[in-house]
Amino acid sequence: MTTPAEAAVADLIAERDRVRSLRREAFAVVRAYLEQERQFTGQITALIAGELGIPKRDVVLGHHECPTSPTRQCVYNDADDSYWDDCVYCHQPSERK
Numbered sequence: 001m002t003t004p005a006e007a008a009v010a011d012l013i014a015e016r017d018r019v020r021s022l023r024r025e026a027f028a029v030v031r032a033y034l035e036q037e038r039q040f041t042g043q044i045t046a047l048i049a050g051e052l053g054i055p056k057r058d059v060v061l062g063h064h065e066c067p068t069s070p071t072r073q074c075v076y077n078d079a080d081d082s083y084w085d086d087c088v089y090c091h092q093p094s095e096r097k
């Protein structure tokens with residue numbers, strides 16, 4: 001015969017297992033998202049490098065919106081502008097107030 005305490009423990013263990021399953025699913029979604037973003041960034045970087053005629057390693061994708069950039073974000077040429085002060089497209093710096 002199951003006591004109330006044993007039943008409560010069984011319920012908690014079942015709930016814990018359900019939450020762990022959700023966590024595994026959430027991590028799988030995050031891993032898929034990060035992989036997609038990595039691939040996207042690699043493809044965008046290659047296209048920008050080709051357009052600018054510079055090595056991929058020198059392309060820095062900024063975080064500010066840039067109306068004249070094909071990516072709609074600022075792009076910096078790390079070889080010529082290691083402080084990222086001059087977006088290739090809009091000439092704005094990476095650091096802004």
Ligand SMILES: [Zn+2]
Binds near residue numbers: 065067074075087092
């Ligand atoms: Zn820009």
